[in-house]
């Protein structure tokens with residue numbers, strides 16, 4: 242099939258990256274349109290290199306008129322799909338046929354496209370596992386968007402699924418607990434005739450109930466690698482913006498966290514903007530609270546402290562219905578959000594915890610590994626332009642087994658240990674890092690780094706390592722602590738994942754339109770492109786491969802974009818044999834040691850997708866696109882098992898000007914159906930292993 246190219250390469254007009262303005266407003270509170278919050282004078286500030294970025298790839302893309310999209314099969318194409326091919330799709334999108342590729346990556350890559358569908362490789366099938374609004378708790382009604390209520394939503398699957406985990410159900414073969422984050426709500430796509438200036442109490446309470454976390458038991462069915470939800474299972478659970486959470490760690494109970502409703506400073510209602518996360522080796526899940534700032538109103542420059550709390554009304558006007566969202570009335574309430582949340586999905590009566598020792602910032606996620614002697618190490622990125630990434634090293638060892646005693650011990654592992662922030666330096670002369678993305682003469686963007694301690698907590702108390710800040714202050718104003726110790730300003734640190742095969746750690750840096758712009762930090766070897774539109778992936782090697790080391794080496798594994806753009810790099814793999822990729826976000830490993838990368842905001846003009854890339858051997862750097870998601874959607878939460886892949890299709894139809902009355906997408910149910918975020922499962926028609 243031959244399809245014609247859209248006239249210009251970017252689908253959405255106003256955002257500096259590839260996102261729609263609607264995504265900006267609802268997801269991150271217009272973070273990219275606000276001033277960069279990091280005004281600290283860490284190194285590299287003010288180094289401006291203008292016009293150095295190559296525009297060759299854009300010109301080449303514009304010159305392309307037709308492209309082939311053979312070799313990909315779309316299923317559940319929603320009503321009236323406008324299937325268009327996009328820049329970079331006419332060439333080199335991942336080499337030859339289904340038999341080529343590293344083990345686990347032997348599939349025919351999906352070409353970049355703009356179909357309103359989930360498009361998977363030839364020979365693969367996919368279907369929706371669960372959608373927004375499906376009842377999961379006893380007594381919850383079927384989804385009825387015209388008669389939705391907060392009570393109904395609190396028993397149904399939430400909105401905008403992001404992070405996903407699958408944990409085996411103890412004692413029930415073939416069943417898993419699917420754990421999902423529900424990051425945020427798109428009111429204009431949820432409610433008919435929604436008026437952003439005058440939301441009703443019911444709409445606001447539905448939105449509270451659509452945020453948070455879900456646990457749903459799913460079972461393997463006989464249809465290939467498919468899964469189906471088990472409604473009303475005793476482990477199914479919803480946690481929302483009004484459920485009870487407990488603060489733990491040094492800031493819990495401190496004056497900074499007390500409010501008029503909670504003088505203890507330990508009991509918080511709700512979790513907000515849960516983006517990515519991780520599964521722990523002790524059977525729990527971690528959930529990063531990301532753009533929590535956007536829910537609060539009437540902040541002031543004095544109370545903001547670098548987190549971007551708005552000074553006027555909130556985007557969703559929640560402060561009209563619960564004054565804890567009004568910072569002028571309840572200044573400490575925002576101090577109770579922005580943490581890593583830990584949930585025990587095996588115990589439906591447990592109260593989830595917010596671990597203050599892991600710091601307060603816009604946590605993209607939190608990924609856990611163990612040291613050689615069994616202590617937890619957690620990596621977490623702060624997703625904001627010019628912010629930092631962090632590591633926590635625990636001091637207590639995990640206990641094996643499923644006794645109440647072991648579980649209680651393990652749930653406190655993240656309350657004792659040390660939080661560090663990363664500082665990186667390059668090994669090439671500064672003059673060779675010219676902002677264009679051209680490799681320096683030693684052939685790599687690479688160098689050394691150190692983990693700088695910020696705070697240590699033990700059973701006997703907590704100690705700050707930052708001059709002028711107490712331990713509680715470091716845990717609540719962690720960005721300020723990072724500023725003070727000279728952490729390295731990165732291009733929006735997203736998900737971080739250690740390889741289970743090699744121990745190397747991969748950090749997705751999604752993009753940074755402001756890098757090198759007037760008044761902002763210039764390029765450095767770890768963030769080498771001015772106006773970085775497409776992002777990069779950093780590979781970090783802990784010193785002596787010890788997870789608790791305070792030193793590391795690093796190099797850029799991928800520099801994303803159209804492979805024809807000379808400012809891209811795929812670990813040295815031939816660029817005519819890789820797929821174009823833009824804005825890496827969530828990352829996960831398969832059992833072969835391949836890294837899987839989902840994207841958010843593809844600035845090349847195609848829809849977001851999921852990619853696999855080899856990290857080892859002579860195919861290291863070979864990157865192939867596995868699927869694309871519908872119009873307006875971001876690809877989230879990938880899980881790669883031997884025989885199935887799960888992705889969360891987040892914010893489908895989120896395109897500027899779209900509404901319930903005027904939808905931009907009709908996925909997943911086709912014409913006439915309301916667009917609904919959903920989890921999708923993909924498997925091979927012949928039932929064999931993915932990419933084998």
Ligand code: FEO
Nearest residue numbers: 516531605624735
């Ligand atoms: Fe929710 Fe950093 O993306």
Ligand code: CA
Nearest residue numbers: 516517826841
């Ligand atoms: Ca994300």
Ligand code: CA
Nearest residue numbers: 669683685687
């Ligand atoms: Ca170098």
Ligand code: CA
Nearest residue numbers: 735751826841
């Ligand atoms: Ca993102």
